[in-house]
């Protein structure tokens with residue numbers, strides 16, 4: 001007698017972290033930075049956003065991160081329709097779910113590494129003492145425990161970007177958005193930064209990286225290609241399927 005194999009349950013669907021539907025962004029003077037973008041980024045993905053200068057990559061990242069609003073279309077982050085939230089609710093959403101890393105670091109001059117990172121918890125309602133303790137932990141994660149009291153002008157470019165990554169990860173975000181994080185760095189420092197982003201991804205963080213560097217893009221599981229405010233290709237490999 002043959003027994004039929006036990007039914008295999010289909011894999012549970014992975015929740016989207018960010019969903020853009022028909023997102024457009026226009027500026028006065030007829031600039032159409034985004035011309036109707038549909039993008040779903042699911043929990044645990046790591047993707048590169050690539051495309052020519054002016055094609056709308058940073059605009060999309062700002063909208064994904066709720067730092068900017070689309071002219072039309074909808075944006076959902078962690079299940080919330082961003083268009084329905086007040087500014088205070090948006091700040092809370094960002095503080096709880098999103099970390100940012102920028103090409104030029106955006107660190108506060110004159111504040112040491114610990115306080116720059118501790119500022120990442122400013123809107124999360126964490127008392128100063130705990131903010132600083134968690135900042136020291138985050139700086140240790142990015143291997144800067146020997147630079148706690150250095151101000152930005154006492155740090156190398158690669159170290160500044162590691163401080164910025166520590167600031168982004170100190171709130172334990174689900175989503176890390178990085179706009180050209182290696183753009184201002186030499187190759188070796190850029191590699192260290194990418195290693196850290198890969199480590200965060202391996203730890204479960206969803207990571208979206210804008211890059212001009214094809215080598216970096218090719219090393220990521222998913223690549224979203226932009227041209228003239230539109231996604232022209234979206235290719236995937238690995239465990240999470242893109243739509």
Ligand SMILES: Nc1ncnc2c1ncn2[C@@H]1O[C@H](COP(=O)(O)OP(=O)(O)OP(=O)(O)O)[C@@H](O)[C@H]1O
Nearest residue numbers: 027031032033051052053054055056057058059060
């Ligand atoms: N505040 C603004 N007002 C008017 N036009 C803008 C504004 N911000 C961006 N743009 C325009 O929107 C388009 C997309 O800009 P965006 O910064 O998203 O490009 P990008 O793909 O990030 O380019 P790069 O690779 O050079 O950073 C560009 O043509 C830009 O000039």
Ligand SMILES: [Mg+2]
Nearest residue numbers: 057058059179
């Ligand atoms: Mg840009």
